[in-house]
Amino acid sequence: MPGIPPxxxxxxxxxxxxxxxxxxxxxxxxxxxLCFAVAISLGFRLFAALLPGLDYLAELKRGNVAVALVMGxxxxxxxxxxxxxxxx
Numbered sequence: 001m002p003g004i005p006p007x008x009x010x011x012x013x014x015x016x017x018x019x020x021x022x023x024x025x026x027x028x029x030x031x032x033x034l035c036f037a038v039a040i041s042l043g044f045r046l047f048a049a050l051l052p053g054l055d056y057l058a059e060l061k062r063g064n065v066a067v068a069l070v071m072g073x074x075x076x077x078x079x080x081x082x083x084x085x086x087x088x
Contacts (some may be wrong), residue, residue: 035082043078047071 048056059067 032082032086035086036079039078039082040075043074047074 048054054067056067056071060071
């Protein structure tokens, strides 16, 4: 994929290309972090809307392992969706 680090290298060392790869990697990390933050925030709001009778934060504070497992699996699923979108 052109534009996503690393940019294909030539045989000779090119400092400009190296710096460009570094800048693009940092920019791509910022974009991915922002996408993850938005997806996780919206995902947990959706989870709370789908289960209105469940106060999952209170359940987690009480140590309910089942709710922790469900929330963990939900978080991993959201992460997989965001990664699939970003790598498309």
